[in-house]
Amino acid sequence: MNGRKNIIYIFISTLLVFVMHIKLYSQEINEHILYKIVSPSGLVLDNKESRSNSTTIYLCKEEKNNNGQLWRLVPYKDYYIVYNPFTLKSLDIASSEGGKKPLGIWDYSRGNVNQLWKFIKSGNDRYIIQSGNSDKRISFKTKETAGTDIYILPGASNSWKLKATSAKLPPDNLHGKAEWENEQIFAVNKEPGHCSYIPFPSTNSLKSDKYYERPWETPSSSFYQSLNGLWKFHWVKQPSERPVDFYKTEYDVSSWKEIPVPSSWEMFGYGTPIYTNITYPFKNQTSLILPQKGYTNETEVNPVGSYRRNFNIPDNWKDKEVFLHFDGVYSGMYVWVNGRKVGYSQGSNNDAEFNISEYIRPGENTVAVEVYRWTDGSYIEDQDMFRLSGIHRDVYMYASPKVHIRDFRLNSEFNDNDYSMSVFKVNASVRNYGDRPVDGSMVEVSLLDPSGKTVAILSGNINKLRSKEEKTILMETGIKNPVLWSAENPALYSVIVSMKNAEGKETEAMSSKFGFRKIEIKNKKVYVNNELVIFKGVNRHDIHPRYGKAVPVESMEKDIIMMKQHNINTIRTSHYPNSSKMYAMYDYYGLYTMDEADLEAHGNHRLSEDKDWQPAFVDRVTRMIQRDINHPSVIFWSLGNETGGGENFHAMYKKVKELDVTRPVHYEGNSDYADMDSHMYPDILRMTAFDQQESEKPYFLCEYAHSMGNAPGNLAEYMDYIENKSQRMIGGCIWDWADQGINKYGEPADHYYFGGDFGDKPNDLDFCCNGLTTPDRRITAKLLEVKKVYQYIKFRGLALNAGKIEIENKYDFTNLEKFDIGWTVMRNGMTVESGTVASLFLEANGKTTLTVPYKTRIEAGSEYFLNVWFSLKDDATWADAGHIVASEQFPLNSRPEIPAVQTADLNKISVTRDGKDLIINGDDSRIVFDSETGILSSLRYGKKEMIYGGQGFVLNWYRSVNNDKFSDQSYYETVYDRPMFTYKVDTSEKFVTLFTDFKVTVKTKDGEVVIPYFVKYDIYSNGVIDVSAQFIKPSGGGIIRRLGLQMVMPEGSEFIKWYGRGPEENYSDRKQASLFGIYETTVTGMEKEHYVRSQSMGNREDIRWFTISGSDNKGIKITSKDHMSFSALHFSDEDIWNALHDFDLDKVRKPEIYVNIDCVQQGLGNASCGPLPLTQYMIPANVPLSYSFRIEPL
Helix, strand or coil: CHHHHHHHHHHHHHHHHHHHHHHHHHHHCCCCCEEEEECCCCCEEECCCCCCCCCECEEECCCCCCHHHCEEEEEECCEEEEEECCCCEEEECHHHHHHCCCCEEEECCCCCHHHCEEEEEEECCEEEEEECCCCEEEECCCCCCCCCECEEEECCCCCEEEEECCCCCCCCCCCCCCHHHCCCCCEECCCCCCCCCCCECCHHHHHCCHHHHCCCCCCCCCCEEECCEEEEEEEECCHHHCCCCCCCCCCCCCCCEEEEECCCHHHHCCCCCEEECCCCCCCCCCCCCCCCCCCHHHCCCCCEEEEEEEEEECHHHCCCEEEEEECCEECEEEEEECCEEEEEEECCCCCEEEECCCCCCCEEEEEEEEEECCCHHHHHECCCEEECCEECCCEEEEEECCEEEEEEEEEEEEECCEEEEEEEEEEEEEEECCCCCECCEEEEEEEECCCCCEEEEEEEEECCECCCCEEEEEEEEEEECCCEECCCCECCEEEEEEEECCCCCEEEEEEEEECECCEEEECCEEEECCEECCEEEEECCCCECCCECCCCHHHHHHHHHHHHHCCCCEEECCCCCCCHHHHHHHHHHHCEEEEECCCECCCCHHHHHCHHHHHHHHHHHHHHHHHHCCCCCEEEEECCCCCCCCCHHHHHHHHHHHHCCCCCEECCCCHHHCCCEEEECCCHHHHHHHHCCCCCCCEEEEEECCCCCCCCCCHHHHHHHHHHCCCCEEEEEECCCECCCECCCCCCCCCCECCCCCCCCCCCCCCCCCCCECCCCCCCHHHHHHHHHHCCEEEEEEEHHHCEEEEEECCCCCCHHHEEEEEEEEECCEEEEEEEECCCCCCCCCEEEEECCCCCCCCCCCCEEEEEEEEECCCECCECCCCEEEEEEEECCCCCCCCCCCCCCCCCCEEEEECCEEEEECCCEEEEEECCCCEEEEEEECCEECCCCCCECEEECCCCCHHHCCCCCCCCCEEECCCEEEEEECCCCCEEEEEEEEEEEEEECCEEEEEEEEEEEEEECCCCEEEEEEECCCCCCCCCCEEEEEEEECCCCCEEEEEEEECCCCECCECCCCEEEEEEEECHHHHCCCCCECCCCCCECCCCEEEEECCCCCEEEEEECCCCEEEEECCCHHHHHHHCEHHHHHHHCCCCEEEEEEEEECCCCCCCCCCCCCHHHCCCCCCCEEEEEEEEEC
């Protein structure tokens, strides 16, 4: 026994020593102390007190009062986060590109693996600092001097001293005196959330209203009163200037101007629109709103809008409860009725409702609303968008009886995969607002199928409901063979919930649309109604070019219809709940919805870990779910966006599961607190590798294919992997739907502006213009590409000579019998035969063979294509009959070669010299070369000159689109060495061959880039010119994004026709939707895309030939012998880029025409926020690239 005691004693003693050792070691780095990180020579790491991401770290002499040299080391698992608490930026390896670039900083986030560091002891107070996810260590490449950039290098042995300082940590949160500077206060006297409804006095009045079938319409219930319209309005730059007593009924506002409600006040000339992605538009000091030097809010510190209007209480509202409802206000508001303060609210995109029964009186009343542009809530509303202010959504009142159905929740349950029976459940919460107890009330629920037939009536009694008491009752019934809701077939039932008093009299009725459907995760994927669904989605911000955040219903509906017409089946409400009207439309038209909480603290990820902010975080997701839970379109709840990965998200996740267990939860910032993995903008290799990891969680791209400007590229490759090869992937949402370009007040409606155009600071320029569609919602080339790539009917050629094509139905719930099938055969771009095929009876996910009965003989010397398409047989809610939903084009033979020029019947050619000019005369042509420059300076057919200003067929290397931002986008002087120029007249004297060999130097800011190229001309006496050219992109020539020849034509040749891909512009990695054919436009028409930030445009790929002519039909024809792309515009690409805005192109438009004939042009890719173009779409370095074409008179 004593021996055993000794063993225990030794064990405990050893354990204590071990624990003490750990404790001592852990005390060596104290997260509550600020350190300086000191190099061997005594220099310190400095971040220049920068608040900008990717700012590099460098060595600096130690300085007093330099907060950029102070670092906090926060433990996280087995690592530390090293961040500056004054700028909230951490050491982050991402921008270093694996050590190629200096170490930089990024928003502090413990969930970011790029910010994890190991501190490895190497002596007293000295450490080797190593990245937590690699072997790279903090070091420097050059001599250790002040100003030296810091890198991460593999195996570096540099050790660093942690020098503790006496500097105080800045407080996490400071509070002002008012509610709008206290993160703990986001609601005062505000009603709890509930589902969307409008009470009607009776079921009959409800069912006769257009709102009943289309819940986004304005109701005409006698229990409803809209407060939209003109309000008296007063605006000031800061709270101290506001009219403090304006809410008092005796305060005279008759001289105030009026503003429409809803609206964004900046769109009416009040204050400055500010576009910023990450950086807060005020000083980042939670929870205060303070001016930041150099920012717009240095002078417009915190604008306040004071709103007032009168309203009347109807006589039939006597003895009713009356509620004042706001659908959305940026960003905080106080409310008064008849001079009495009612309450306060934050949460710009969540409903705010106040019970004003005790504040109103019969007849005329006054409501006053004081809106603050910035509140502490703005710290968690840091979305990538224009920051606009005011009452931006509907305001209305409604009345209810004293015993009121305050909320109801609808649900359906199925037994495993048996969809022949569902349990329909209703949870109704009834509250007695009266002063006396009530007995004998009853809730009645009617369920009507999509045809309007009543299929169930449920009821529940409410017994002995005390004053101010609320009770919830559960009603349920079985429904046989319910019609299931899906985005493809959005079958909606109608639910009428009514209240009856003890005498059986109906006192109120309200309705909701409902869809029977089941969502589940299994087999690493997401299933809807037991069908695996690929979510082909898009992100959407609330924005309208004229009205800002106050989006009209017509614009909402247009967005949804356009999405449906372009095969989009999913919307992510980035990054806040939409208007409740939109969810009614998502239900009706059929869109799977990822409903996202109004939560983004992109500029301060620390907030996700700050417990003081947890109630505000949880409130955001709670109110979203309370409002939207009954919508069948909502498939996922999303906790927010880009706010780090702290424990506050765990609290949100738990709250979601408490409120709703039927829907999966998404959060990209930390998948530990979500039911799926999620990424933004991975390249295909990274996406593939992550998808193949062992996990049972589905994998979603919440943002991909960044569509900024002329973009995106390689969408087809993304979707091919997701749909056909992935293990866990369920789809993704393109970023994003519409360009956030807005008007300036008082300027033309077609002038769209972006960040910085308003003098707004900080700003992120045109990073807000990422849309598949334009601010005015036009159909674009990139939207058509999405339609083609997302289409649900897949085609594969089997035996095309016999017209046999495999058809795969990739719809989940739609039989192809709903579609007509049409086809055409094209010869050399023209239709020569067309017809239809009987509709296919093909269930979802089935395959069959389609036979197209074409009779056209395939003849040598011509090129043939077979076009096949499926179109709606009948009208749909979102498109008319005949709308094409899927199409494909098949080549029926190879493109024939261009025959050589037959010289037998040609006349002789004349070649003479006139000084430096080499003059070549043919039958009706005159061609001049400058022998010193090697440039074709004149090309005349008949009396018509085809070249302007001697600019014929010079090297064209420059292109600039948003996705080219990974390399220098400037145009630089191009210097030509004296070329080798030789020529030889053929012995037949019917043609002459010229050789030009060039070296061109582009003098960039980073040095000279030398491009060698060679051009050969065969010029015939009949005016035909065969051209062949070869180019080499040198190493280090990243600025070279196209290689080809450019000619400038004189004014007058405005008409363009081509045979190739079209009709919309297309590029090597964005041409799936561009079919071969003959198309016509004008030079001005090639500007059709109208990118908000002007940039290179108009390209057409895989050109067979194109012509440019005047009204006299005289001009030139250029025929490709192998491959070619072209564009023709009234300005150079340099002029387009420098113009900055689309509406400024008129200022640089020239009468002459810049014709670009490209051998190769780099793909578009996604690098404005994402990966470079795929390798196959890049221009390879040090590889000779050649093409050839023919020029002839037209």
